Amino acid sequence: MIETCLVDKCIRGTSYTGITHPRSFCRLRQYCPIGGRDRPPPEQVLPSGRKQVAKVRFPRFVPEIDVADQRSWIWRDGFQTSAVFVPLWQLLTNEKILAQASSKGLHDYLDFDGGILLSTVMPDELIDRLETKDYFKLINDLKPDATMVPDNYTYTDVPLYQSWSQTIRLVSSANDFLKLDTPLIGLVKGANLRQMDWVLKKQVEMGYVSFAMPARELFEEERLDEFLPYILSTLRKSFRGEKDFEFLLYGVGQRLYSYKDISYSNLSWFLRAKHGEYYWDGLFYDLRDPSIRFEECYCEACRGMMPQDIIDLWFKDKEHAMRILAFHNLLDLSRLKRRRK
């Protein structure tokens, strides 16, 4: 789908509040042919290095946790999980937690023995604030078991100059990150197929084998299918076999059964549980939804309970019901096969 650039739309007479409207404070002014100035110099594509990057070995589902909400630290309730994603932005926006986690390291702070993967997916304003040396310091202090390369922002409806600058920045950061001893996760991002293709091939050249694709927005805008088949096919062509690389879809709160052999990570298992929402076959439902309300579940969390039992428990002991629901959601998202057709 080809979208019209917001700067072009503004010149033709339609501007968008908070972005190109009001025009005096237009956020895309530097790319505008009318009155535009202070455009940053083009990013340089530097020669990239190469290193044998170790595979992270993603489980089928890697739960993301909320560092500020200990109810999402499921291992404290005796539930097992082999790895979790910790979002860096939550640490950056909470100085107290960051100070504690930096002094002890994430393993000690979370009291978790499994794999801790650091997610660099964060709001644009934080992306702009951090430089490679800041990431290095944070990773050195937090001591995760693996880390994503720094995130970027690539919108489909802003001038390509911006999204290409961000894409080149991502590749350049991925190259800088080769200096780290920590296992690395490459990122697949771009405003169009050409950018995604380039960013992916550059990281493959550098030796990356584990990839994550932050795709929440594309999924919510129902555009993921425009990109994902191409990405997976490019990965298969770039490597000899399926087992030489691994791919994780990040931030998509649903299982997509049409794509085989990919891993998932999100916080939806927990956020949905907080709102009384129940996963069944990788899809979330209201607990009261008649299509699942009386279906018994024999997972490790439910042990034969049906959603109606969780509703009853919710009224007696909300916290306990929410913990069961959260762990059920996590287990459902980790299932390899559908329960029913």
Add this chain to the structure above:
Amino acid sequence: MGGGSAVKQYQRRFLQGEPEETGRKEECEEAYWTAKTFGEYEVRETEGGEYELVKGGINVGVFSEACVEEKRILFSLSHGMLLEVSEEGVREIPTPEKAVFFGMIASDGSNAFYRHRTHEGGYRSDYSTRFFSENVELIDLFDELSEKIYGLTPHQYVRERNGLITAAIYSKGVFYDLSDFDIKTGAYEFSVPREHLDEEGKRAFLKGFFSGDGSASMTYKGELLIRFYSKCREGLEELRQILMDLDFHPYEIGEDRKLEGVVYRFSIPSREYERFIDEIGSFKPEHISVFEEYRRLRSEKRERS
């Protein structure tokens, strides 16, 4: 984080990104000055009345409308929301109309989604936000607010058995908008988005809630009784809190055991009735006539004494 469409990102994160017809662009105005400063936040204004909110030199948002008050500035966002900037920082607050809408949904409304399996093996999701009442005036008010806030006209259904009217909005956007504020957390459960309500918003929320699950009645002795009812004790406690924030002194929560379960309630001291009627009041015609009757009796009593 940013991917997909920038417009959709702004709609989702900042309640902005709405299209405006601004005419063909020939040049851009650039001169601005600092209109107000609140701690780390600086508000810049242009001659044309456009605003930029900046924190530590970094742009936080740009706005075409603002309401400058002594201790705060309010910027208009979409879907009945405002961005409040004050010495305490920045927060999103609802307009009084939206706070009334929140209160109505919390009392006699629902916000839910259901999935239906299709024959092809896929699914279809139905998102609905409903308000139930036997009162045409309240249903009309709900319609009016829905049109004003979301630009959507609700569907109406009447249950012939008991005359209950349902006003329903079928919109994923409205469902998620209300879910973000945790207004309706389950059947018979609600919570008050206290951190998003300023004083006016608290009054409006209480008015909306009281119109649904409030009771104003005259006793046989001719005394007024104002009560809030709910099956959700936590929600009712939050309502008491916002009444206390407004300097009311509601009584502790009591309970009535009924056939359908426990119903919790609290009332307002009689010395605060006048203030309650003036500052909060109700949209329900039955309540309004009780308030009028109360006032009439009070003035008669005063005249006699």
